[in-house]
Amino acid sequence: MSRFHPLTVTDVRRETRDAIVVTLAPGDDDRPAFDFIQGQYLTFRRDFDGQELRRCYSICSGLDDGTLRVGIKRVEGGAFSNWANDNVKPGDVMEAMPPQGRFYGETEPDSGAHYLAFAGGSGITPILSIIRTTLARDPDSRCTLVYANRAVSTIMFREELEDLKNSYLGRLSILHILETEAQEIDLFTGRIDAEKLDGLFSGWIDAEGIDRVYICGPEPMMITIRDALRARRMEESRIRLELFKSDQPGRLAQAMLARTGSDTAEIEASVTLDGRTQTFRMARGVPLLDAARAHDIDAPFSCKAGVCSTCRARITEGEAEMMNNNALEDHEVRDGYVLTCQCLPLTDKIAVTYDI
Ligand SMILES: Cc1cc2nc3c(=O)[nH]c(=O)nc-3n(C[C@H](O)[C@H](O)[C@H](O)COP(=O)(O)OP(=O)(O)OC[C@H]3O[C@@H](n4cnc5c(N)ncnc54)[C@H](O)[C@@H]3O)c2cc1C
Numbered sequence: 336m337s338r339f340h341p342l343t344v345t346d347v348r349r350e351t352r353d354a355i356v357v358t359l360a361p362g363d364d365d366r367p368a369f370d371f372i373q374g375q376y377l378t379f380r381r382d383f384d385g386q387e388l389r390r391c392y393s394i395c396s397g398l399d400d401g402t403l404r405v406g407i408k409r410v411e412g413g414a415f416s417n418w419a420n421d422n423v424k425p426g427d428v429m430e431a432m433p434p435q436g437r438f439y440g441e442t443e444p445d446s447g448a449h450y451l452a453f454a455g456g457s458g459i460t461p462i463l464s465i466i467r468t469t470l471a472r473d474p475d476s477r478c479t480l481v482y483a484n485r486a487v488s489t490i491m492f493r494e495e496l497e498d499l500k501n502s503y504l505g506r507l508s509i510l511h512i513l514e515t516e517a518q519e520i521d522l523f524t525g526r527i528d529a530e531k532l533d534g535l536f537s538g539w540i541d542a543e544g545i546d547r548v549y550i551c552g553p554e555p556m557m558i559t560i561r562d563a564l565r566a567r568r569m570e571e572s573r574i575r576l577e578l579f580k581s582d583q584p585g586r587l588a589q590a591m592l593a594r595t596g597s598d599t600a601e602i603e604a605s606v607t608l609d610g611r612t613q614t615f616r617m618a619r620g621v622p623l624l625d626a627a628r629a630h631d632i633d634a635p636f637s638c639k640a641g642v643c644s645t646c647r648a649r650i651t652e653g654e655a656e657m658m659n660n661n662a663l664e665d666h667e668v669r670d671g672y673v674l675t676c677q678c679l680p681l682t683d684k685i686a687v688t689y690d691i
Pocket residue numbers: 376388390391392393394405406407408409410411412413414415416417436457460461578579580638642643
């Protein structure tokens with residue numbers, strides 16, 4: 336399941352000074368594996384001087400576009416994003432896992448639904464995929480995009496969004512919020528904070544008429560928007576969040592700490608992957624993913640920070656606690672799903688399956 340496949344780069348477009356859009360083509364045999372759902376991401380891997388790095392990039396194509404595209408924005412000092420911006424060219428081969436992620440909601444034809452999306456910087460990538468797909472597949476729907484950037488020159492997909500607005504007249508509204516550039520309307524200048532959201536919800540967006548909200552951008556912005564929606568009594572089930580990176584340090588595993596000292600140092604772990612179950616002993620306090628990989632199990636992972644959910648598995652026996660979870664919904668945790676990169680077993684025996 337965690338197998339990587341070669342994807343040929345068929346086009347590289349410089350989107351802004353600091354971002355590229357890469358079009359990729361799987362080989363004929365791999366094509367079905369790269370069917371995706373709007374809002375999903377690809378995990379790439381590359382060897383940097385003997386060290387393998389894995390990074391996620393969201394697919395920005397719509398389902399009906401017939402392309403597989405990702406947008407990669409430079410992160411200052413970042414290894415993969417700068418390498419990609421400086422080096423990737425048509426004809427290159429990049430290795431990626433099949434699409435993953437659950438940042439989407441069903442599109443319902445004839446729903447008449449109104450979707451609201453907030454994107455910050457490169458957070459536009461999965462949202463573009465969702466908007467393109469929704470407008471094409473649900474002809475009665477409307478989308479409002481609030482897109483935050485530093486300046487006009489850093490707006491990714493600016494022209495593509497304008498074209499979409501013209502193609503779907505009256506169905507896509509875009510509000511650009513620019514941090515450092517004055518605009519005709521004061522409300523649209525600055526950062527998205529609670530005050531700005533008050534202004535948007537009182538004059539520009541009717542929160543009560545919104546059926547679903549998608550949010551992807553810097554973590555503080557996402558939290559502020561989620562809180563503003565909660566304050567307006569938006570049901571949690573209507574809010575979808577995708578985090579690219581967490582600024583929060585890992586939470587301490589409280590139950591784990593409470594038990595320290597009274598338990599045996601080792602536990603028994605069973606891991607099922609691709610129909611095969613392997614059982615091994617592992618030290619308590621080590622993340623299950625690390626222990627599995629140390630036993631030559633090719634368990635999938637990418638961020639190793641509890642953000643992406645590439646390492647998701649389901650507990651079939653025993654109990655565990657996550658140090659950090661920015662990817663699984665509460666109901667998934669209740670159903671036994673766990674991010675294995677953050678998973679510290681609490682019981683003397685733990686069994687998980689990746690085959691879900
Ligand atoms: C689900 C998901 C989807 C994503 N989709 C996209 C997308 O569509 N587009 C996009 O552009 N990004 C996306 N990302 C983010 C992307 O995966 C990478 O995290 C991002 O490109 C940075 O990777 P990097 O290798 O360039 O940076 P890294 O090398 O990981 O560095 C990140 C930061 O850490 C600092 N740093 C690195 N090493 C050290 C060190 N030893 N000590 C101190 N500081 C250090 C760097 O200076 C930099 O500021 C997504 C992430 C997730 C989880």
